[in-house]
Amino acid sequence: MLLRLCTVALVAVAHGAVSISAHPLKVETECGMILGFINTSTPDVRQFLGVPFVLPPTGCRRWLPPAANYNPAAAVNATNFGLSCPQIPLSASTPPNVFTSDGGGQTEFFPRQNFSEDCLTLNIWAPAHPHATALPVIRTQAHIVVSVNFRSNIFGFPNAAGLGEQNLGLLDQRAGLEWVRANIGAFGGDPARIVAWGQSAGAIAADYLHFAFHDDPIVQGSILDSGTALFPQSTRLSNDTAQRNFAQVAAQLGCGGVAAAQIDCLRDASWESIEGLLAANASLSFLPVADSRVVFANYTAQYAAGAVARVPVIIGTNQHELNALDELVPGGNESHSDAVTNATFLCTAAETTQLRQAVGLTTYRYRYDGNFTNISPPTFPGAYHGAELPLIFGTAGQYHGASTPYEDVVSMKLQDLWLAFAQDPQNGLLAAGWAPYGAGVAVLLGDTDTPVKQIDVHELDDGVCVSAALG
Template sequence: MTRSDAVRSGPVRYAVADRFARPRGVSPDDTRPAGAEVCPQLPSRLDAVMGRPRDRHPQGEDCLNLDVTTPARDAGKRPVMVWFHGGGFSSGAGLMDWYDGGALATEGDVVVVSVNYRLGALGYLCLDGVSEGNLGLYDQLEALRWVQANIAGYGGDPAQVTVFGQSAGALSILLLTRLPEARGLFRRAILQSAPLDIVTRSRTDAEDLGRMFAARLAAHAQGTDPADADPRTAEPATVLAAQRDTALAHAKCSGSTVEPPFGPVEGAGPLGSAGASPDAHVRGLDIMYGWNADDMTAFPGERGDPAELTRRMYAEPLGVLGERLERAGARVHAYRLDWRPAGSAFGATHCVELPLLLGSRAAWQTSPMLGHTPWHEVDALGRTLRAVWTSFARTGRPGTTVTPLVCGEVRRPGP
């Protein structure tokens, strides 16, 4: 079977939502066609590393849709892999060609689902009387409920769901493991380069940023339609302008080029039970986590040696997380990707594993992080990585790996 043999269905609507409202799952008799919209967003902070996406999608708020790629729409009961993209909770989309699951589906005989969710202020604004926050996380929950109810019709097994995601997508998955509402919606999880220091912010800080956003929005609306001063009715372009201003002000105050202004908030919505153990629901899950050896070269604005920054931001916190999850009853594996593409100034940087797992030559051919490495070399290593990921989705174990991918099982520390 070749990649072109995979059946790609989408976009498929999994939910609808009014602005700043929780999503509502679509009923089986809802026949409205899903559009190809992605959440309104500004250009990615990582364009210099990943390149600009070669495909273009209309931006709009009717964006709660997903793609399904399957070897066949039959009764195959294949493992299902649900992808949550990264982008700092402010950019990206599951519909992008970067995230085409054709290779994973055909080589691993799995069903791949790639999800859009709300981003930036539209997904994570926390502002009294306007938005409770964490709406993007609610979207992801609703997408997983859609998978449970519908994936058998695409040749998938709803009892064999693995969620996998990178950066902000990996942080989302970690939060999903903490939610009782998500229990039973997936069996396995893969966390790729999750920057744990920014997994959530306090509700107080989020509300401060929400008020800052509202003030920036009002400033942009001066002399225009008064409705543009209200977050609930402002034009998307005005929302994005206020979001950009808030991000610049936040970066100046925090000194961080990694931490986004809008993201998951403790004590809001599904994360409201702050007193519960964060690992109370991981028992029995298979979890694989890892990072890239030079993750922090993607963020040149951060002061310090990239190797030391990568150790502090990724390696050490993820190691602590792995031991904690293992103690809580999860079966845990770790990996580190050391691949440094020839001719790349970034090395084994943040996002460099993405073209090894998802997308195609056409989607990734202008990506700076790949340097001048020929695509046949990218694809050859990609086959190795894809085999590891799909083995984990099928068995809970990554299987045999070779350099430059270093894998191991997390062992419980001794007394």
């Protein structure tokens, strides 16, 4: 369930020789002119928001793979965020959790409204002033950040009989990467230095792409926060082998007949009616499908075959991931929550790292331990799932009170480390004092006494891969 709550997928891009247009808010791309803006609250940042990177997946294009949107004659007024892809608002979820209004008010993690099926857009933040070299795409005035929308639930992973592609949401992400590679140079970015960054289901998705496109990953490195492709299959892969869930949605909306007829009929239904049905039927689940092309059932075998992108990766988890859910901290029983965290998040991070190590891939490991009151309310204390994100983005003070001076130090340090990795995925962190897993070390981030503390990997991983009841 938790992996359905946070599906952050970001792209970080890097830096080389570059020439920005004389009119930096008018950027010519392969898809036409993009018109951006500068907000007075951030006068050193150019913003290009709501940029379509493929054709809208609406009407007859619902449940089709993303298709390039080349229309050089059109200009895009990129001054407002695009709408979010259809999702079930977390405020409707139970039990209470830190991401809902009744679970501490931390609604900043998830959009409340403004959904649309016409949602496949991306956003670009770039320095306002030209640089002598092309930038990695990620923080400060020395990188570019791109965020990419993608389809989820039944729209992104329909698992419907009669469809050729079931993992549309992952193909959306790949299409976003392809757009960035083709066009980021016009914004001052270096297409040869792109770093993918995902959290939770976004991290799992970024890792999936390492295998699906291992011979052309586009990225030169990835940051995987709280998730890898080895996460327990029960929460990351569909078990609906009979494809009953899609058929049930079709039947309940009056779309009967053979599979092709169901699909054609449902393409005429409003996305609101489909999403409303999912919200009322929690048993209807739509997750990635193991098709042996985009998603695999056995990633250990993929490693053994060498069918994985040979790029450096940061893999991290949070100390108390599942403190975000009331059901896993009954009566404040954090030890139970942590046992489940270790057996899922931490165990699969350790297994992924060891598999990567066996095939000679550079991996940097961390655990985030930050516990700051403006992020972690008393009901959900500690470094829960997603608690690191406001510090990485430098927005912690915009939540529920100002950051402490030490919290600001931790935030800046995390941003510096992520940027060091984006600038040089292979050696940037090593130069910053963070050795790779192969040296026998990992780091604790945001601990009580120091932002970065090096520890022996055995302190982090030993004994975590044990069975635990998830109830």
